[in-house]
Structures are given as C-alpha cells and as structure tokens.
Amino acid sequence: MNIHKKLSEHNLKLPTISNPGGNYVSVNIRVNIAYVAIQFPIIDEVYHYQGRLGNQIHTEEGYKAMEMCALNVIAQIEAKVGFDNVLGLNHIDAYFQTEEDWDDSPIIVNGASDLFVNILGDKGTHSRAIFGVANLPRNFSVGLTATFTLKDK
DSSP states (O other): OOHHHHHHHTTOOOOOOOOOSSSSOSEEEETTEEEEEEEOSEETTEEOOBSOBTTTBOHHHHHHHHHHHHHHHHHHHHHHTOGGGEEEEEEEEEEEOBOTTOOOHHHHHHHHHHHHHHHHGGGGOOEEEEEEOSOOGGGBSEEEEEEEEEOOO
C-alpha cells in the first residue's frame, strides 16, 4: 500500500511525528499488535483545537481535530512499523472534552473514522469507543488511540 499516494489524492500529508510527553513509547508492539499511544491535534509541533467542544470548539472543528489525530496515528505507524507490515486497523478509542450540553461526539469521531477508511481502504475498517472526559492534556479538545494488527514476520 502506498500510503503517501493515497494521502496525496486527498490533499493530505503526514505530519512530523511527536515525541511522547512522559515515560512511554508512542507505538508499543506486542506479538503482532501495535498499540498507538494517544495522539492529539498537533501538526508539526503546533497545537490546534484547544478548548471545549460546544463552546470554544464547534462540531465541524472537532471533526477536523479528530482528522488531525488520525493523521498522527498514521504517521506514527508509518514511521515505527511501515504500512507494508500492517494487516489492518482494529480499534480506536476517541476522547473528548466538552461543555455540559454538547452531544455530537459520533460526528466528531467520524473525522478519524472517515480518514482511516478513505486512506487505508479495507485496512481502515475498525470498531471504536468514545469517551467524554473532564480534561485532556494541554486543554486539547480531542485525543485518539488505536491498535493495528501486523503481518507475521
């Protein structure tokens, strides 16, 4: 799979991967599963979409924020594993912080889901869970983790 060609077709490019903000690795591989640590809407070390959904951040912006998180997941996998070694995406966990009465979480998480399916095709189909949280680091509106199955070596 030529991930860069597929991204180019959608006018996207992989951002520079960020380094972990603590004592952990950004991609942890156990047997043939790759676990990607939480990714935020950071593009080339610039923070985006900080604030609460439903107040400072509108639903459409939340969708774009989740898309950025998904791009970072893809960048981490490409850098640490290479998509030629990936069978497919298994599951994503999406986190968001909101105002009390906001409830468009499925719409914003589609930002990640749509990107994975559009870029990875069948390899991008996945299950997902969505979690509203009180706070995210650096006041990010959203965050995303993912697991991938790797090919046997």
